[in-house]
Amino acid sequence: MNIPPAWRSATHSTPLGPVLLLASPQGLAGLWFDGQRHHPTSERIAQWTVTPNDPLLREAARQLDAYFDADLGADLSADFGATGRTFDLPLDLGAGTDFQQAVWRALLSIPVGHTCSYQALAQQIGRPLAVRAVGAAVGRNPLSIVVPCHRVVGSDGGLTGYAGGLDRKRALLRLESALIVAPHQSDRKRTSTPDQPVPGLAPH
Template structure:
């Protein structure tokens, strides 16, 4: 018998780089953050990583709303203590945990991220896990750049990645500039 869909809640927040989508559970744990322009991707990741879910509109818990407001207001560590609960494989969760260890204002290469989880040969798999990250910004996949210091892809779009890294004071090679 298939399990019933997990009830989750959805709120929309204004950010300087577009409206964000915040998904959380009944305990107030963050389950996903993505951009309105990438809502279909968010739903796909939620289904792949958690099985069936239902989303109901509800205001985000105060802790989540205030943390995102503070982050975008300049307190870059405000999101670091958010409680998150993700699906995914053990490998993916290890990559997402390592992402949370990258300090604001720093960038890592995919190679360094692979080394941080003790899997130095798994650079490609780390890249795939990075791309499947359901809690963007909080598990800051935007802080992962090419080994030559250049910007690489970002699920929320390269312009947002450029803005987020600039907001955090990170150094990177901007090939578009």
């Protein structure tokens, strides 16, 4: 990932562990869990300006807190609108290739509380035979949670991979009350998640 060194960064605590936030002049450009695959190297991070009071990074942190707060109730709708746990932030996806950006934009169309298969995602961007390449692009998503790659599952409804770890993926889907898609269900049909508790999130 070729990211200019003069951008602003900050860290923020979440129930699923600390995240690294990155902002460019165009918008939020990165949100990585600690230890996730494709996390920026320490050398790259050291080149960025640590700016915890940056307005965009502070707003991103505030919206993350609201996303994870299971007790917000009506206040969640006030923050995020009628659709629930969604984000209202300017995004910069320019670090990816044209193909990666197409996949990442398609991820933004998966509604809260729903899942989508890699096959359906490939069809959505007009590349039905590029399922493996779509999967690789999903894995390279630089904006975890905000660009919801955790909502992509296998054709059989399995969780498959997640750069931030399957425990986190399971926790995020439970938080959003999303069931895993079964083979006989449509790729955007609302489903339910496993009942077992997930570390880092209190049961609803």
